[in-house]
Amino acid sequence: MAACANEPTGNEGGSDSDGDEGTADNGGGEGGDLIASMASDIVGLDLHGSNDTYSSNVASNIYETLVYHDAELELQNGLAESYEQIDENTWEFKLREGVTFHDDSEFNADVVKANLDRILDPEIASQRAFLYDMIEEVEVVDTYTVRLITEYPFAPLPAHLAHNGGGMMSADMIERDYEAMENGEEPGSVINEEAIGTGFFKFDSWSPGSEVKLVKNEDYWGEPAKVDSVTFRVVPEDGTRIADLNTGAAHIADPLSPSDVSQIEATDGMHVESTESVxxxxxxxxxxxxxxxxxxxxxxxxxxxxxxxxxxxxxxxxxxxxxxxxxxxxxxxxxxxxxxxxxxxxxxxxxxxxxxxxxxxxxxxxxxxxxxxxxxxxxxxxxxxxxxxxxxxxxxxxxxxxxxxxxxxxxxxxxxxxxxxxxxxxxxxxxxxxxxxxxxxxxxxxxxxxxxxxxxxxxxxxxxxxxxxxxxxxxxxxxxxxxxxxxxxxxYLLGVSDSVEGLWQHPTRRLMLQDVTINN
Known part of the structure; x- marks a missing residue:
C-alpha cells in the first residue's frame, strides 16, 4: 500500500551471513531465534505512518486488531469478543477483558478511541486514514464497550477494522507521541522507538537498513509464540537470501523470485511455500x-x-x-x-x-x-x-x-x-x-x-x-x-528451511509466525 498493500519499499543494507554470529539458532522444538531474510527494510512501526508490506509484516506480530481475517478471509473475533450493527450507522464492539499491552497498560474502550481518533487526526496525515474516514464518532459506552458511529452506512467497516492499520497501540505511547509532536518532533517519533502492542511478540530493536528484532511476549493473553525471538534481516539481493537459507544463516527467504523456485526445490534442506494471494x-x-x-x-x-x-x-x-x-x-x-x-x-x-x-x-x-x-x-x-x-x-x-x-x-x-x-x-x-x-x-x-x-x-x-x-x-x-x-x-512464494514447522503465509502476504517451531 504506499501505492499498494503488497508493495515492497526501498532499502539499503545486506546479509550478515559470515561467521557464527550470523547463524540461525535452530534450538530444536520450541525456543530459538527465527531469522527471516526480507528484501526491504520497514518504513516504520507506527501503524498510522506507513502502508507498505514489510512494515505491516513486522507490525502484525506486535499489534492486534479488533477482528481479523483467517486464511479464507472470513472475519474472526480478535481483541473484540463480539460485535453487532445496532442501526445503519452504528456498530458496537464488546472488547476482550484482561488484555494488557507490553507496557502493562490495560486494553479497553479508551484505547480503541485513542487509536481511531489518532488515525483520523489531520495532524497525523495518515496514509491509512481513508480506511476509517467514514467514522464520525468513537463513543466509549463503558470500559469494555465501544461504538463506532459512521457518517453514512458503511457495510465493509468490520473488514476495514481487520486491516493492519486498525491495530491497537498503547494509549500511553500515543500520548507520549503527541507530547513529542508538541516539542517539534514528527508524528510517530516515539512509536517507532517503542512499538508497544498486545501481540505475542514484543518489539526489541530496529537497526534501520539492517534488521528488526522481536522477542516472545511471555505474558500474552492467548496462546504464546513458540520461538523465543524473530529477527527480520534486510537482504535486498535474491541470490543472497537463497545463500543465507542454504548456509543456515536464515530460516525464511521473503520473497522468493519465481525464477528461483527450481533452485530451492533442487536443494536439500529447503522447500518452497506458495500461497494464492489477493x-x-x-x-x-x-x-x-x-x-x-x-x-x-x-x-x-x-x-x-x-x-x-x-x-x-x-x-x-x-x-x-x-x-x-x-x-x-x-x-x-x-x-x-x-x-x-x-x-x-x-x-x-x-x-x-x-x-x-x-x-x-x-x-x-x-x-x-x-x-x-x-x-x-x-x-x-x-x-x-x-x-x-x-x-x-x-x-x-x-x-x-x-x-x-x-x-x-x-x-x-x-x-x-x-x-x-x-x-x-x-x-x-x-x-x-x-x-x-x-x-x-x-x-x-x-x-x-x-x-x-x-x-x-x-x-x-x-x-x-x-x-x-x-x-x-x-x-x-x-x-x-x-x-x-x-x-x-x-x-506469494517463500523459500523456507526444512527445520521450520508451523509457518504459513496469509493471502495478504503476512507471515504467520505464532505457531512456528525450529527443529533439527
Missing amino acids: AMMYIGFNSQKEPFDDPNVRKALSMAINKQSIIDGIYDGHGLEARSPLAPKVYGYNENIDVIEYDPEEAKSLLEEAGYGEGELTITFNTSDHRERQNIAENVQQALAEIGVTANIEMEEWGSYLESTANGEQEMFVLSWSTVTGDGDYGLFPLFHSSQQGSAGNRTFTEDEELDEILMAARRNEDQEARLDQYIEAQNILADEAIILPLFHED
Whole structure:
C-alpha cells in the first residue's frame, strides 16, 4: 500500500551471513531465534505512518486488531469478543477483558478511541486514514464497550477494522507521541522507538537498513509464540537470501523470485511455500496525459499485451490471469464481468481509429527497479512494437518511483495492489475513485462521475447482493474504459528451511509466525 498493500519499499543494507554470529539458532522444538531474510527494510512501526508490506509484516506480530481475517478471509473475533450493527450507522464492539499491552497498560474502550481518533487526526496525515474516514464518532459506552458511529452506512467497516492499520497501540505511547509532536518532533517519533502492542511478540530493536528484532511476549493473553525471538534481516539481493537459507544463516527467504523456485526445490534442506494471494499486478495509464486520455488508445495497448506470456515466461506459471482488480477470494469478484481480451489485430484497428498509424505513436513505460517488473516492461515493449508502437522504458528506484507515480509524472506504468480487507471496496475505491488520486491509490488519475457514484453507493449499501451487483457494474466500466489492464494475481512464494514447522503465509502476504517451531 504506499501505492499498494503488497508493495515492497526501498532499502539499503545486506546479509550478515559470515561467521557464527550470523547463524540461525535452530534450538530444536520450541525456543530459538527465527531469522527471516526480507528484501526491504520497514518504513516504520507506527501503524498510522506507513502502508507498505514489510512494515505491516513486522507490525502484525506486535499489534492486534479488533477482528481479523483467517486464511479464507472470513472475519474472526480478535481483541473484540463480539460485535453487532445496532442501526445503519452504528456498530458496537464488546472488547476482550484482561488484555494488557507490553507496557502493562490495560486494553479497553479508551484505547480503541485513542487509536481511531489518532488515525483520523489531520495532524497525523495518515496514509491509512481513508480506511476509517467514514467514522464520525468513537463513543466509549463503558470500559469494555465501544461504538463506532459512521457518517453514512458503511457495510465493509468490520473488514476495514481487520486491516493492519486498525491495530491497537498503547494509549500511553500515543500520548507520549503527541507530547513529542508538541516539542517539534514528527508524528510517530516515539512509536517507532517503542512499538508497544498486545501481540505475542514484543518489539526489541530496529537497526534501520539492517534488521528488526522481536522477542516472545511471555505474558500474552492467548496462546504464546513458540520461538523465543524473530529477527527480520534486510537482504535486498535474491541470490543472497537463497545463500543465507542454504548456509543456515536464515530460516525464511521473503520473497522468493519465481525464477528461483527450481533452485530451492533442487536443494536439500529447503522447500518452497506458495500461497494464492489477493494481490493484482496491473498496467496503468495516466488518463491526464495524452494519448492516454483516449479510451481507444488505452484499450489498444491493453489488447496488444499477452497476460499469459508474462505469467508463464516471467513468473514460471506462478500466478492466475486477472479478469479484474479483484482476486477470486475477494467479495465482489465475478466470473461474468467484461474482460479486455488479447487481440493484436483489433489493437491496430483501434489505434488507427484514434489517429495513430503504424510507427506514429511513441510512449514512455515507467517501471521500478525490481527484476520481474523490469522483465514485464521488456515483454510489454516487445508486444507494443508488434502493433507499431514504440515504448521507451524508464526505470526508477522504488522510493522515487512511488513518489513520481503519486505526483502524476508517469505515462504508462506497472504496479500492484492487494485487497487486504477481502472486500471489493478496498480493491476498487482507492484505485479508481477521483477523491483518491495520487498516493492514496488512484495513480491513473481517473475521474469518472458514473464510476464515482457506483463506488460510493456500494460502500454505503447494506444489501450484500445489491453491493455485489454494483461491484460487477464498476468492474465492467473499468474494462470498457480500459482504465487499467489487470495482469495477474500472483502466488506469494517463500523459500523456507526444512527445520521450520508451523509457518504459513496469509493471502495478504503476512507471515504467520505464532505457531512456528525450529527443529533439527
